Amino acid sequence: MQQQSYSSASALALDASFQEWVQHPTPENAVRWEQWIQQEASHQQLADEARRMLLLLKPAQADIPDHARQHVWQRLQASIKIQPTVQKASVLTLVTNPFQRIYRTPSYRWAAVAAIVVVLMGGAYWSFFMPRDTEVATTVAEIKTLTLPDGSTVVLNANSTLTYDARWDGTAERSVTLSGEAFFKVTKQNVQGQGVKFLVRTKYATVEVLGTQFNVNTRRERTAVVLNEGRVRLVSPTANSQVIDLRPGEKIELTAQGSFTKTPVNPDVWTSWKDNKLIFNGASLHDVAQLLQDNYNVTVIFEDDELANLNFTGGVPANDLDKLVRVIAEAFSIEVTRTEQTIVVRRKR
Amino acid sequence: MNAQYQQLSNEQVWEMFRQGDDGAFGELYERLFNDLYRYGYQLSRNHLAVQDCLHDLFLYLHQHRSTIGAAQSVKFYLMRALRRRMAHTSHEQAHLVLSSDDEGFEFEGIIPPEGSPEDEWVANDAANEQQRTILGYVNQLPKRQREALYLLYYGGMTHTQIAETMGVKIETVYAFLHRAMEFLRLHLLTLLFVLWFTAS
Numbered sequence: 207m208q209q210q211s212y213s214s215a216s217a218l219a220l221d222a223s224f225q226e227w228v229q230h231p232t233p234e235n236a237v238r239w240e241q242w243i244q245q246e247a248s249h250q251q252l253a254d255e256a257r258r259m260l261l262l263l264k265p266a267q268a269d270i271p272d273h274a275r276q277h278v279w280q281r282l283q284a285s286i287k288i289q290p291t292v293q294k295a296s297v298l299t300l301v302t303n304p305f306q307r308i309y310r311t312p313s314y315r316w317a318a319v320a321a322i323v324v325v326l327m328g329g330a331y332w333s334f335f336m337p338r339d340t341e342v343a344t345t346v347a348e349i350k351t352l353t354l355p356d357g358s359t360v361v362l363n364a365n366s367t368l369t370y371d372a373r374w375d376g377t378a379e380r381s382v383t384l385s386g387e388a389f390f391k392v393t394k395q396n397v398q399g400q401g402v403k404f405l406v407r408t409k410y411a412t413v414e415v416l417g418t419q420f421n422v423n424t425r426r427e428r429t430a431v432v433l434n435e436g437r438v439r440l441v442s443p444t445a446n447s448q449v450i451d452l453r454p455g456e457k458i459e460l461t462a463q464g465s466f467t468k469t470p471v472n473p474d475v476w477t478s479w480k481d482n483k484l485i486f487n488g489a490s491l492h493d494v495a496q497l498l499q500d501n502y503n504v505t506v507i508f509e510d511d512e513l514a515n516l517n518f519t520g521g522v523p524a525n526d527l528d529k530l531v532r533v534i535a536e537a538f539s540i541e542v543t544r545t546e547q548t549i550v551v552r553r554k555r
Numbered sequence: 556m557n558a559q560y561q562q563l564s565n566e567q568v569w570e571m572f573r574q575g576d577d578g579a580f581g582e583l584y585e586r587l588f589n590d591l592y593r594y595g596y597q598l599s600r601n602h603l604a605v606q607d608c609l610h611d612l613f614l615y616l617h618q619h620r621s622t623i624g625a626a627q628s629v630k631f632y633l634m635r636a637l638r639r640r641m642a643h644t645s646h647e648q649a650h651l652v653l654s655s656d657d658e659g660f661e662f663e664g665i666i667p668p669e670g671s672p673e674d675e676w677v678a679n680d681a682a683n684e685q686q687r688t689i690l691g692y693v694n695q696l697p698k699r700q701r702e703a704l705y706l707l708y709y710g711g712m713t714h715t716q717i718a719e720t721m722g723v724k725i726e727t728v729y730a731f732l733h734r735a736m737e738f739l740r741l742h743l744l745t746l747l748f749v750l751w752f753t754a755s
Contacts, residue, residue, distance in 0.1 A: 216736035266663040
């Protein structure tokens with residue numbers, strides 16, 4: 207510790223060990239600093255002044271929202287599973303690259319062997335003892351229906367992932383993480399007369415239910431929930447932890463900024479995809495295009511922006527993209543051409 | 556959180572994480588979450604932005620564990636990484652920009668511990684009033700000066716680390732800190748004078 211002379215209280219207040227004493231006094235640092243104060247008459251005044259300055263510098267810290275730690279951790283676990291490729295690739299380079307050099311000296315060779323043994327043992331430990339989350343994912347144009355351990359059913363739309371804890375016994379809290387779109391039919395569950403909550407965690411909101419049917423869509427940097435029956439509650443993980451109750455026939459959209467809009471809708475239109483039907487009720491072609499992008503990974507190009515504003519009403523089988531393209535072309539007498547990954551919409555010439 | 560890591564420093568846990576220990580990853584997350592969250596929130600005043608960036612930061616660490624380097628101070632390393640992420644993220648969302656100049660890193664003062672030389676202040680209304688006035692002045696210092704003070708005092712960083720975190724020269728950090736402290740000292744002198752004057 208440097209306890210030389212300080213030109214002013216400011217200099218003393220900027221001394222790391224002095225700060226340590228003010229913030230976290232211990233018998234050791236107290237003895238040292240009290241000695242220093244005794245050394246000269248002027249030291250006492252400097253120390254008092256510097257102490258006061260530091261005591262004023264306590265930042266106004268906002269409370270960390272409840273569950274933020276857990277919420278980010280769960281998202282993290284979901285992401286780690288969805289994007290394991292980078293990790294694999296880097297492990298691969300670790301194994302393949304240094305080998306030419308490692309071979310040359312025996313000690314490195316032993317170190318390498320030891321390292322491999324450690325890694326293998328670690329891997330074995332991990333796979334045996336670490337509880338793994340169960341993950342169900344769908345690809346392009348694929349819809350899956352699954353039954354959760356508690357008997358609830360989930361219809362998972364294309365391009366979506368649902369994750370839940372493998373240890374889930376459904377008695378404490380039933381919690382799943384969703385990215386993409388899914389329709390939930392949650393069974394009521396009681397433990398000692400108490401209803402067990404069912405939570406759907408998404409990037410921008412957590413949906414809380416007891417037993418009900420609803421649709422959750424997390425695409426396009428927002429979370430949209432449509433309620434068919436029962437009652438659900440949305441909790442947005444922001445500071446004010448906004449809690450919003452939803453009634454049947456209502457749709458709510460939460461954005462990343464934490465704002466939300468609530469609109470009355472016909473739930474059947476919004477959940478028709480689960481029965482392999484796409485129903486549009488005055489949807490703009492722009493909206494239709496986004497849906498195709500989400501579920502089929504095709505890009506829709508409007509040669510003329512005005513075409514995107516046309517409103518379409520009608521229903522088509524969800525698994526027949528070509529039919530949808532034909533129906534739209536006929537409805538508006540426009541030209542819609544489809545290649546493998548692109549759909550081009552233009553006026554008839 | 557986990558007994559097996561209890562005796563270990565952040566840096567030792569970091570080493571275990573780099574060597575593939577998933578438990579160590581969780582331990583680092585548990586240990587540093589609060590400090591990082593608070594710093595991120597001071598920077599952005601936006602909970603969603605902090606959560607997004609923390610998610611991205613830890614995901615990056617997990618994916619690049621075999622290539623990231625040893626850390627002299629894990630806390631410093633992660634605070635710096637978080638700041639870069641929050642300042643330079645190319646996220647199209649407007650919410651990920653840093654908060655405006657007058658927001659973040661505000662100071663509110665501490666209640667002096669009982670029996671300390673400052674204890675008498677609590678009972679003194681004039682002193683409390685003056686203290687609030689001074690804090691008002693301090694909170695009008697440029698945000699970067701306030702941030703430097705925050706990092707020094709609550710990030711436990713050295714001047715070099717503050718310079719690296721904020722992306723400025725070390726001379727600038729000295730200047731920031733010294734200016735802020737002198738400013739505070741002069742206002743405190745006034746306060747003491749006023750107190751002496753009212754008491755006599």
